[in-house]
Amino acid sequence: xxxxxxxxxxxxxxxxxxxxxxxxxxxxxxxxxxxxxxxxxxxxxxxxxxxxxxxxxxxxxxxxxxxxxxxxxxxxxxxxxxxxxxxxxxxxxxxxxxxxxxxxxxxxxxxxxxxxxxxxxxxxxxxxxxxxxxxxxxxxxxxxxxxxxxxxxxxxxxxxxxxxxxxxxxxxxxxxxxxxxxxxxxxxxxxxxxxxxxxxxxxxxxxxxxxxxxxxxxxxxxxxxxxxxxxxx
Amino acid sequence: xxxxxxxxxxxxxxxxxxxxxxxxxxxxxxxxxxxxxxxxxxxxxxxxxxxxxxxxxxxxxxxxxxxxxxxxxxxxxxxxxxxxxxxxxxxxxxxxxxxxxxxxxxxxxxxxxxxxxxxxxxxxxxxxxxxxxxxxxxxxxxxxxxxxxxxxxxxxxxxxxxxxxxxxxxxxxxxxxxxxxxxxxxxxxxxxxxxxxxxxxxxxxxxxxxxxxxxxxxxxxxxxxxxxxxxxxxxxxxxxxxxxxxxxxxxxxxxxxxxxxxxxxxxxxxxxxxxxxxxxxxxxxxxxxxxxxxxxxxxxxxxxxxxxxxxxxxxxxxxxxxxxxxxxxxxxxxxxxxxxxxxxxxxxxxxxxxxxxxxxxxxxxxxxxxxxxxxxxxxxxxxxxxxxxxxxxxxxxxxxxxxxxxxxxxxxxxxxxxxxxxxxxxxxxxxxxxxxxxxxxxxxxxxxxxxxxxxxxxxxxxxxxxxxxxxxxxx
Numbered sequence: 001x002x003x004x005x006x007x008x009x010x011x012x013x014x015x016x017x018x019x020x021x022x023x024x025x026x027x028x029x030x031x032x033x034x035x036x037x038x039x040x041x042x043x044x045x046x047x048x049x050x051x052x053x054x055x056x057x058x059x060x061x062x063x064x065x066x067x068x069x070x071x072x073x074x075x076x077x078x079x080x081x082x083x084x085x086x087x088x089x090x091x092x093x094x095x096x097x098x099x100x101x102x103x104x105x106x107x108x109x110x111x112x113x114x115x116x117x118x119x120x121x122x123x124x125x126x127x128x129x130x131x132x133x134x135x136x137x138x139x140x141x142x143x144x145x146x147x148x149x150x151x152x153x154x155x156x157x158x159x160x161x162x163x164x165x166x167x168x169x170x171x172x173x174x175x176x177x178x179x180x181x182x183x184x185x186x187x188x189x190x191x192x193x194x195x196x197x198x199x200x201x202x203x204x205x206x207x208x209x210x211x212x213x214x215x216x217x218x219x220x221x222x223x224x225x226x227x228x229x230x231x232x233x
Numbered sequence: 234x235x236x237x238x239x240x241x242x243x244x245x246x247x248x249x250x251x252x253x254x255x256x257x258x259x260x261x262x263x264x265x266x267x268x269x270x271x272x273x274x275x276x277x278x279x280x281x282x283x284x285x286x287x288x289x290x291x292x293x294x295x296x297x298x299x300x301x302x303x304x305x306x307x308x309x310x311x312x313x314x315x316x317x318x319x320x321x322x323x324x325x326x327x328x329x330x331x332x333x334x335x336x337x338x339x340x341x342x343x344x345x346x347x348x349x350x351x352x353x354x355x356x357x358x359x360x361x362x363x364x365x366x367x368x369x370x371x372x373x374x375x376x377x378x379x380x381x382x383x384x385x386x387x388x389x390x391x392x393x394x395x396x397x398x399x400x401x402x403x404x405x406x407x408x409x410x411x412x413x414x415x416x417x418x419x420x421x422x423x424x425x426x427x428x429x430x431x432x433x434x435x436x437x438x439x440x441x442x443x444x445x446x447x448x449x450x451x452x453x454x455x456x457x458x459x460x461x462x463x464x465x466x467x468x469x470x471x472x473x474x475x476x477x478x479x480x481x482x483x484x485x486x487x488x489x490x491x492x493x494x495x496x497x498x499x500x501x502x503x504x505x506x507x508x509x510x511x512x513x514x515x516x517x518x519x520x521x522x523x524x525x526x527x528x529x530x531x532x533x534x535x536x537x538x539x540x541x542x543x544x545x546x547x548x549x550x551x552x553x554x555x556x557x558x559x560x561x562x563x564x565x566x567x568x569x570x571x572x573x574x575x576x577x578x579x580x581x582x583x584x585x586x587x588x589x590x591x592x593x594x595x596x597x598x599x600x601x602x603x604x605x606x607x608x609x610x611x612x613x614x615x616x617x618x619x620x621x622x623x624x625x626x627x628x629x630x631x632x633x634x635x636x637x638x639x640x641x642x643x644x645x646x647x648x649x650x651x652x653x654x655x656x657x658x659x660x661x662x663x664x665x666x667x668x669x670x671x672x673x674x675x676x677x678x679x680x681x682x683x684x685x686x687x688x689x690x691x692x693x694x695x696x697x698x699x700x701x702x703x704x705x706x707x708x
Contacts, residue, residue: 050707078410084403101411
């Protein structure tokens with residue numbers, strides 16, 4: 001579903017991402033680990049077509065994101081570290097707005113259903129987003145993904161700064177979405193979450209994807225040890 | 234777009250802006266209508282004075298003829314030289330145009346009525362400079378001022394952070410992860426704001442027209458009003474396009490605000506004043522002191538040469554020579570004056586011509602260079618449409634000139650033949666009616682300005698929309 005082929009990015013000669021080959025199938029949750037500046041966000045931005053690749057291609061559902069930016073985004077949902085919504089609108093209005101951009105039109109009940117599916121309390125849905133906590137905003141982000149029936153999810157450190165309970169709820173939602181057939185790419189620093197939620201983990205360093213493991217092969221302790229080994233220069 | 238509106242309206246900003254702009258427009262319209270009222274009052278007072286004077290004369294003539302009343306030669310209204318020079322002079326009046334209240338322009342610098350006499354033109358005509366530097370810089374607070382200066386600021390206040398604020402608050406990333414292009418998002422935002430601001434400007438202008446008491450029944454008032462709205466819209470479009478262009482550079486909101494404020498300063502203040510100074514430097518107008526001096530010298534010379542001039546004048550106009558039956562006594566005062574005026578006018582002609590030529594040069598240079606700033610183009614269109622432009626004034630002067638010729642044509646032969654006027658002649662006096670410039674001429678000039686502004690808007694807008702494609706959403 002998500003596919004990078006020799007995908008690379010450099011800024012004025014500085015290489016942010018060395019040629020990357022990656023395939024994430026429906027139902028997979030691929031967790032990208034690595035220090036800040038390792039190229040995780042660059043990879044996600046390339047899939048979003050927010051930055052043009054220096055070489056290679058990024059495809060979503062077989063669609064090249066540069067050639068077919070709008071079509072590929074129909075399949076896609078994006079949850080950044082901070083889901084920033086329009087502060088002056090309520091949660092449900094924000095959801096309605098973003099889903100309408102995707103060309104969907106839903107009744108109020110349906111929208112409320114999506115928000116509930118994402119774990120947002122009914123009473124909160126009609127409050128202005130300005131008063132939302134980060135966890136609540138992430139839930140609206142998930143609701144957008146649900147409403148859109150996204151087949152691919154790009155998550156950029158979505159759980160950093162969430163309390164453990166919220167983080168756990170979030171992981172459960174991801175599992176539900178992937179169970180429904182979505183391919184998920186998540187950049188994270190949370191080794192525990194990666195092991196718990198992910199089906200595969202990849203470790204990035206200086207723009208290289210240096211290692212990939214299936215989480216079923218690893219214990220928690222193993223993952224941390226391997227990660228730290230890679231981080232040594 | 235609907236959500237953007239909700240977002241905007243939750244901000245209270247549009248309401249505040251609407252109130253401020255509304256107040257400014259209302260004040261501008263009020264000022265304009267005050268000026269029109271002032272002009273109308275002055276004109277009606279002048280005409281009332283003329284009517285009274287004529288009533289008195291009409292009453293006096295039969296009494297003098299019947300010998301009931303005796304007057305000196307100079308106070309005798311039947312004497313054509315007294316009547317044509319002074320007692321019976323009539324006003325040539327340019328009434329305010331239908332939309333005059335919208336733009337005062339430089340109409341407060343131009344005389345809008347003259348008292349036409351048989352004397353030389355210089356005695357009643359004020360040859361003023363066409364472009365007044367103070368007024369290209371800052372005019373009166375009228376509706377045109379609001380639209381030229383404040384309306385762009387309002388537009389910029391609404392759109393300087395059109396894209397940058399979304400980027401800064403993080404909503405842009407989420408928006409663009411949806412299947413929409415940045416261009417569509419920007420277009421929707423611009424259309425919303427443009428609709429709001431333009432609706433405000435056009436509706437309030439319309440209100441201004443009504444407050445200002447514009448005469449919409451007048452011929453050509455509607456085309457002018459529509460063009461006024463069109464020029465307002467396209468001038469606004471230019472500023473929106475500029476805001477998009479600056480946003481497309483991908484800088485922060487603060488930088489955008491500074492850049493756009495600079496652009497406003499450049500187009501609205503700096504270019505017009507630099508242009509003014511440049512034009513004055515390239516085509517300096519001879520000083521007015523020189524002009525007045527020349528008129529005086531010419532007048533003195535002509536008076537000295539008096540009788541010689543008369544002889545020459547009569548040689549040139551043999552048909553006007555008095556019947557040569559009786560002994561040719563010394564020429565009377567009125568006859569001499571005719572010749573003296575004629576000679577003075579001829580002598581002053583070169584100085585005046587230079588004056589006019591330099592003004593024409595200035596005007597044509599200004600016409601060419603005005604495309605450097607959309608503000609000047611819009612201003613010239615507004616002035617044209619409101620009838621406060623130099624063009625309409627020139628049109629008026631030409632009419633006055635013609636009337637002056639008619640007036641003299643009526644009196645000079647009578648002065649030379651020493652014919653006395655009678656009551657019947659009063660009805661035959663030439664009178665002046667101001668004929669409005671043809672609507673087509675005005676709309677033509679404003680139409681050119683409209684096209685110029687449209688091109689400016691496209692020049693700013695097209696590259697801006699192209700550049701949005703490369704907008705750095707991340708990083």
